[in-house]
Every structure is written in structure tokens, then in C-alpha cells.
Amino acid sequence: MPVEPLSLKEIEDRLAELPGWAVDDDRLTRSYRLGSHFAATAMVIHIAQVQDELDHHSDLTLGYNTVSLSVNTHSAGGKVTELDFGLAQRVEELAPAHGAH
Numbered sequence: 001m002p003v004e005p006l007s008l009k010e011i012e013d014r015l016a017e018l019p020g021w022a023v024d025d026d027r028l029t030r031s032y033r034l035g036s037h038f039a040a041t042a043m044v045i046h047i048a049q050v051q052d053e054l055d056h057h058s059d060l061t062l063g064y065n066t067v068s069l070s071v072n073t074h075s076a077g078g079k080v081t082e083l084d085f086g087l088a089q090r091v092e093e094l095a096p097a098h099g100a101h
Contacts, residue, residue, distance in 0.1 A: 005079030028084045031068040032100035043098040
């Protein structure tokens, strides 16, 4: 069954549950600041593991002590779907273990 894009209202409701996340140009986005480059790199590795588990992948950017994600669902025309929010929720669960804020 194909994944359907979320409505603007559904996106707004889901964003209220995920502080720090935003939608920009049909992409769900978030940046994290960590205590060191090593911590940021470790977080990228853990995000990659979750993405493989979910078979849903974001664009990940590793900075010196930052990690940024940007995701949408290609099979839904490059729109934001429940799959994107599922990934975001899993990343939020990882973030405290890495000292991300």
C-alpha cells in the first residue's frame, strides 16, 4: 500500500509532538548540537542503524559538533509522510544518549 503525504494539519499536529523539528520545503528537518565531534559522529552511526532498520533514509550532515537531518518520502512525491515522522521519533529517542540538544 503506497504511503500518502500528510496534510498540513497532520504535519502541524505531529510537529507539536517533536520540539525542534520543522518542515522546510517539503522536508522534515532537525539539527542537533553535541559536546564533541566524536559524539556527533557516534550519533550519525546510530541514526544510520535506525534508518537501515526502518528502510527509510534521511540526508545526514555531520559538522564539527553538529548533526543535521532532512527527510521526506520519495515514493510519496517528495512529500512528508508518517514514515518521516516515525524516523524523527526514533532519532529523538537516540539524541539524549548522545548528549544532543
